[in-house]
Amino acid sequence: MKSLLKHLLRKRLTADRRSRRRLHSGSHSHPHPLVSIFSRLCLDGPFTAALALLPDIAAAGVRADPVSLCRLIKLCVRHGTVGDGRAIHRHVSLCAHGGGGATHGSLFVSNSLVSMYAKFGMLDDALELFGGMPQRNVVSWTTVVAALANAPGRKKEALRFLVEMRRDGVAANSYTFSSVLGACGTPGVLAAMHADIIKVGLDSDVFVRSSLIDAYMKLGDLDSGRGVFDEMVTCDLVVWNSIIAGFAQSGDGVGAMELFMRMKESGFLANQGTLTSVLRACTGMVMLEVGRQVHAHVLKYDRDLILHNALLDMYCKCGCLLDADALFSRMHDRDVISWSTMISGLAQNGRSVEALKVFDLMKAEGPTPNNITMVGVLFACSHAGLVEDGWHYFRSMDKLFGIQPEREHCNCMVDLLGRAGKLDEAMKFIGEMKFEPDSVIWRTLLGACRMHKNATLASYAATEILKLEPEDQGARILLSNIYADLRQWSNAEKSWKTMRDQGVKKEPGRSWIELGKLVHVFIAGELSHPCSDRIVQELNRLIRRAKDLGYVPQTEFVLQDLGTEQKEDLLKYHSEKLAIAFGTMNSMEGKPVRIMKNLRICGDCHAFAKLVSKTEGKAIIIRDPVRFHHFQHGVCSCGDYW
Structure with missing residues (x-):
């Protein structure tokens, strides 16, 4: 790397001797050779070479232009590390405070640094830099608001910063609103934000509309989301995808399919996003024939792995393993999701032995199994009564693949032991887990108690569930069913009376x-x-x-x-x-x-x-x-x- 820099410097110094004389005499019509090389490296790379020039530029007392610095920051996000980002920040701060010129402390560069920290997931650093900026514009505020809105547990901060942005006299733009709508955690807050959008005249912006639809859908307000969609004079593919995805994710598979048909009738061609959402709807509603029609659209995206994984999941969850197996065999690429989907699909369709054979094939020629893969493997064992195999896979997860057992894996083991009638062994396993059992574990045990008509242990499991989730009535219903199974009508009647008094109704089949x-x-x-x-x-x-x-x-x-x-x-x-x-x-x-x-x-x-x-x-x-x-x-x- 050093030899490359020396070569570039020598070449540039020879070509620009006359320019250097003018620079020394006070003329600044041509940039310093170091700056020229730096600008070229920031544009074409490599990133490490551009980064290595920063100390020399600072030592020479010259300044890099803001455009090149911003390009370097983008390269850092793409190829660098947090340490590299901090080095760039130090250089900018040093030059700004050391008389290197106002350019280094410009708003343009500061905004890029804030964005860099946000993309590295270092929100506190981003906020500290933002707080010290002498000047902020809509880009500065929007960068911070968007980062907070997308960060887990910081959505309220995003809304607070939006309020402060307005107090600072900076008007939110379409990107600001699009970013912050997802932070609206209640229907009231979202309705107020929607009203503000209408006031400033951004309700016709396609990306704001799309974000509004997404936000309403995430809160389960399908009617309002549909209302925003229906108010649009014209729709583009982005909006169609938002409304279809919203209905699919909320479980309204029929609504998603109706919108998909309307979209096609309106002359829009589905893309990967549309098709993935429609396949999700078909999966949820087990609409195999419609899924097969969607498959015809997928053919032109023959190397789209996400789309093909969604198609594979649809066939597995519609119980059509012939099509699933044929698709899996034809896939150009298979990632860990593809293999895990096939293993789980076979297991859920009663073909546990084949699922374990696919797992063996995955170990031989596929990617390294992950925690989701192992859930599928343990599910296969539990639903075929393969107790010894289940223990083997559970105990070897860490040793073979570096996977620490999580709650889902432990739940599979409780299910495996419970289904096999080994209820005492299941209780022993629960007692030896590295974490406290949650309500899911106890429900699994309760289901096994019903299967093997163990009312005593069932009562204990139901009590544990109600300790964790007092409002959960499913445990009461299942316990009453166990008493009824055993013809213990007095106990069953007590449970039914309690539920009647609380206004609980059993879900009909x-x-x-x-x-x-x-x-x-x-x-x-x-x-x-x-x-x-x-x-x-x-x-x-x-x-x-x-x-x-x-x-x-x-x-x-x-x-x-x-x-x-x-x-x-x-x-x-x-x-x-x-x-x-x-x-x-x-x-x-x-x-x-x-x-x-x-x-x-x-x-x-x-x-x-x-x-x-x-x-x-x-x-x-x-x-x-x-x-x-x-x-x-x-x-x-x-x-x-x-």
Whole structure:
């Protein structure tokens, strides 16, 4: 590096001798050779060579121009370290205080330094520099406001600085508002900010509008976000992407799909951002057919890894492993997310052994597994009853991959032991964890207690949950279900009375199914669907055929103290049975019936679905909140272990 600098200096000194004479005689029409070389290095690099010239420039008593210094600061953010940034800051401060000229302490350079510290995540340094600036403009204020708005736990400071900015007589611009809107943590604050934007006439700015939509969506105010969108005279792709992403992230998959269709009808071509959001919506609502149509748009982005990972996740979570496997095999690049998605997808679809084989392949030819990968691996073990394998992977995480077990991994181990009926071992594991168990761990144990009908331990787990989250009623509901399972009606009634007194209502079972780009929802015990009469006829037919193969309604899954006939009626109209009947009525030859469910499938519906898949020669896929059940030829992919 030193030889390069000497060569450049020698060349420049020879060429500019006449210019140097004029400089010494008081003429400043040409820059000092060091400054010229510095400017060139700041423009073309390398960064280290430009940085190395700073001491020589200071020693020569000359000054670099602000544009070059700002370029050097940008290079530092891109290629340098915090130490390099501090060295540049020291140089600027030294020259400013040592008579090197006002240029070094200019607003232009100071703003760049504030931005540099913010990008390095050194907000306190940025604020200290900002506080000492003799002059500030909209760029100075906006840089600080944006940095605080994006920093965890500092959003209120961002709003406070915005107020101080106004008091300082500096008007916020579109970028200021776009940056600070995400810091509005309540609907009231956001509404006030929205009003200010309208007052200054920036509500028509496309980026401000887009940020407004994002902010409303993050607060769950879909109507206001949609209102901002609908008020626009013209929309561009940025705004379309914001509104679609907002609906997708909030879980309103149907709204996201409607907007996507409107966008296409308006003549806009979807880009990677649009397609990623739409795929997220398809994943959440298990809308496989729409997802396949989106896949056609993805083909032109054949090397976009983020988009292909979203597509892979959609196929896995829609229970279509053939397409997922084909996509995974064709991907030009696979990162740790790709591998982890495939491992988790196989595990959730009842193919745990294959998931572990993919993990072995990943270790041999893929990237280093991360903590998310190991959650998928442990999930595969827990849902296949592979206790010894689970212990092996859990104990080897740190040794093989440097991954310290986190809460998610410990939860998988509690689930693994609990499902296998090793409840005492699960309690011992919880007691030996390096951190205090949270409500998620206790809920997992509570679920295992219900599976293995251990009311004593269930009561303890439920108590621990309510200590941590007194408002959580799910634990009370699950505990009452356990008492009902065991026919301990007096204990169950006590739990139900407590919940009634508190106004708690059990969430009804819901199932939904996609048909012709529409989603049909069924609620347990309700016959409100327009085709209810035909659905009941079809359900009666399916029940008769299932009974021919030995189906007997398992009334023990009715958690109420009722007569046998009443219990059978309640079982008959479970939401998944209604969805199955609707699916068999409308399914196409060779296509499976795909159903999404909000609660864990009950044992009676599980047995019924197995028999229907055999009598109808039809594959049935049911996804509950945790996993998939693939029913075919009278068998379920879970192996009746769920």
